[in-house]
Amino acid sequence: MNIKNFIKISRKIFLVERVKNLLDLKIEIQKMKQERNAVILAHNYQLAEVQEVADYVGDSFYLSKIAANIENDVIVFCGVRFMAETAKILSPQKVVLLPEKDAGCPLAEMITADALRELKGEYPGVPVVCYVNSSAEVKAESDVCCTSSNALKVVASLPNHRVIFVPDGNLGNYIARQIPEKELILWQGHCVTHAKVKPEDVRMVRAQYPEAKFLIHPECHPAVVDLGDFVGSTSEIIRYAEHSDAKVFVIGTEIGVVCHLRTCLPNKQFFLLHSGLVCPNMKKTRLQSVYDALRHNQHEINVEESIARRAKSTLDRMLAAE
């Protein structure tokens, strides 16, 4: 056998083994799920193999609401740390597992509770709205939480003229421009993944697909957002694509949304706006990590009680505004 054939056959064997492995893991995960009375929640940005074993797939707001209302004993949260923390805060009596302990969100880590306390000191009495992409400690220091779907509604509902908005400066800027009657004090955090897109990328891709609708996430830079045909959260982008008469779309958010749309809407075409729209933290979770989480109870998320209590009030105010 020549070397070329040897490589070809080895690759085939590897692929067959991998598919068999994934199938075995899926069966084992289903068994473990029943044994432990567990539910698997997966964010839209997770790998397809993870989404396939999930009971619920959606954006962080949708998953937060699910976490608050389900009756299972164990929640396996396939996402990043702040999401699992949010689930634990909303369901303190349940065991919440984050399959990959290092799956964090750089945006959430761009502000600490100490830094927020300092900012609040500069603006006494000004309410704080925190994006759900924040730590439990930051939520505990805030007045009300929001997601990219309801940020405008939450900020607009506050009677105050001035509002502190943390930690996403791009989302804050997007909201501020829609309610000029309010003054938003913005923390300049950003999502390192969405920040990769530049306005010239949009112009270049638009020249390539002139008939396409450009659907952009507000975590992108304002100059990028301005070039979109539609701006919305992950779930709003999905809904827009489902209901639009257009056939070609360029998606300005994480690649997981493109994969989801291609599967759900095979008669439409979806392109990723920028090849860098891949969140490395969201891609850390594999099927093996989900299995290990259930099998070895790892990695259990706990939030200190006094922080959890205050963070829950912040989250409850957001859920009540819906």
Ligand code: SF4
């Ligand atoms: Fe955080 Fe951005 Fe990754 Fe979302 S896509 S988890 S905001 S780094």
